[in-house]
Amino acid sequence: MESLIGNVATRRRNAGAMAIGTIISRVTGLLRLSAIAWALGIYTISDIFNLSNNAPNTFFDLLIGGVLASTIVPVMVKASSRKAKNEVWESLSAITTVTVGALIIATLIFELVAGLIIHGYFLSNHAPNRDLQIRAAINLLRFFAPQLFFYGVISIGTALLNTFRHFAVPAFAPIANNVIAIITLAIFHFSFSSLTEAQKLNSLANGGSLLWLLGIGTTAGVALQCAIVLYAMRGRGFALSVRFDLSNPAVKEITRLSGWTFGYVLANQVSLFFMLTLAEGHSPGSVSAYNNSYLFFQLPYGIAAFSVMAAILPDLAEYYSHHEIGAFRRNLTRGARISVALLIPFSAIYVTMSHQIVQILLGHGAASAIGINLTSKSLIALGLGLPGFGAYLALVQGFQSARRAKEVFWIYFIENLLNIILAIVLIHSYGVFGLALSVSISYSVSAVIAAIVMRRLALSPYLRSLLYSWIRIAIPSLAMGIVIKVVSNYLGASNGAKLIVYIGVELILGSIAFGSVVALGYGISTITRSGRTTK
Known part of the structure; x- marks a missing residue:
């Protein structure tokens, strides 16, 4: 072949x-x-x-x-x-x-x-x-x-x-x-x-x-x-x-x-059905606001993380089929490290710039101010869970490449059950923001559960190496987010060409903050470094 x-x-x-x-x-x-x-x-x-x-x-x-x-x-x-x-x-x-x-x-x-x-x-x-x-x-x-x-x-x-x-x-x-x-x-x-x-x-x-x-x-x-x-x-x-x-x-x-x-696919779809039904019954525009923000939420994963994991999935399956567990774990570690590390800066940007992002991309034509606000609030909540989402999918793909369908089912079942419970509780007090927050919490908690299960099966990535690299990229990302938020508050609200200029200024200053922290010894090099292969 x-x-x-x-x-x-x-x-x-x-x-x-x-x-x-x-x-x-x-x-x-x-x-x-x-x-x-x-x-x-x-x-x-x-x-x-x-x-x-x-x-x-x-x-x-x-x-x-x-x-x-x-x-x-x-x-x-x-x-x-x-x-x-x-x-x-x-x-x-x-x-x-x-x-x-x-x-x-x-x-x-x-x-x-x-x-x-x-x-x-x-x-x-x-x-x-x-x-x-x-x-x-x-x-x-x-x-x-x-x-x-x-x-x-x-x-x-x-x-x-x-x-x-x-x-x-x-x-x-x-x-x-x-x-x-x-x-x-x-x-x-x-x-x-x-x-x-x-x-x-x-x-x-x-x-x-x-x-x-x-x-x-x-x-x-x-x-x-x-x-x-x-x-x-x-x-x-x-x-x-x-x-x-x-x-x-x-x-x-x-x-x-x-x-x-x-x-587990049924569990996913039941959860999605509940989410859309709750949104449809909450207020006009809630379904679109949640749908739009979720597409924004998936965008960094689709651009950065998906390509990494899709490229290594056949190799993971081959290593597992040949009983090369060491190679399986090393490649899963590399894929999870890179994919999540690429998502952490996007998380900081979404949390601090959601309204400006939604305004510049969706605030045209028939879109209303109410719809823009609903979408931006939902995006903030989803942005908080972006790293957890990436970690969860990377570990699930590890299970799938090892043909561990039973474990994947129970992990998805827990994630979706938690999502539904949190959505029912949070939507009445926080609206679409609460709906989106339930997604972030459920993915992040379930990523931890998936890591525990995978470790017990001796298939897990090298977790210390992963956490080390993720924390080191999170530090400059946090600095970038703080600078963006401070500059955004100072510049105030705007629209049109002025908003584009404001976004550019915020991203430039935020990137400088990111680069400055990296220069102190944190960040980029840890994304591709193999790290210590210890549990």
Whole structure:
């Protein structure tokens, strides 16, 4: 399989291209988020759009996506390292055929139950126009339902490409999706900006032109992303064929692992359902504010940490399959060290600059001051938990590469249970800020639990080395955050070009503070240094 995986230099180039593609994808994703706020605002229409557009992703993860993402790469790395070439492609073809068949059935069922899904999200919504909102959301979801199939094919293609260390195309493919979505939203804004919120809602609820534009345009972007991934697979010489073979050993192993995996994916989706339902019932714009801030929250991880962990995941699976536990721990330590260390400065920036970030990126067009404030408060709470989020995902990926689905289930179960309990308690007193704070606390606590469990299994990264490097990067980050906050308070509020200047000044002075502390012996060198391999 060497011709498919490539040599070390090729794999490094692929990993570098993935990092570049991920950055561009995330930037265009940010522009897409800004376009949603610009065209739809942060109120009822955007809430309906976000609920409907997120539903295919949610139920794809629940039914198939979570299982594939957690099992296919480790299983196929194991298979490809021990089987002849033709046996590998038989296994790959069997997995692909079975999964595509399941996707077709799941998409048809999803289309049929769209009404039930939307009614579930609106359980806590008691607005006077609730029925109209529900009709609009159901109409949009029927257009968005095929996305479940497209996301499934994207997931299969990405997993197969990553198995053979081809990381670049899956990282670049979302750019096309984002561009189509931005164009759709721009057409929406210029064509229908004169309509009131009530008129837009009526058009969506009654099958008007707004519905067709948003429905077809948004789904077309996902379809294009899917086509790009399929084209990349064809160009890599993948010898896939239709093979419906439930008795294939690889299919059996994925089935064996999928029981626990389905359990923790279900826990994730139940938690997300509760979060969105609580937000929908709290106040108009809460769903969009939480959704927007969560996308900001994931942005640093997607740009920096995801590329690091995605690149080493196949290697971790290979080390574990060959019983090279020392190499497994060393590489997991390096991945966790770098990914979390890259997130700590972003945490400081989010906590101190959230309102300015949201204002400059989302404060345009139909976006209101109330929506901007809701989003910025939510981002502060999420920013506090960004390092914990990165540590949690790094450790979970370690478990997944070792095919420890049972442990992953219980860790996710605890995280989601804690998240739901905290969200119910905090939202009534703190609104969307409390909702977001529950996410930060639950991820951070669960990261500690994951580290304890992994250590008992003798699979953990070298924790002293990790804590040492994280603390040393946290010190200059804290200094940067303090300087940014002081300068921000001194300069005061602003908007437009003046706000851009203020942000630039704050970041420059904050960076100087960061660099000054690093010069005293803290920070950057600890990110890449291997550190002591002690427990």
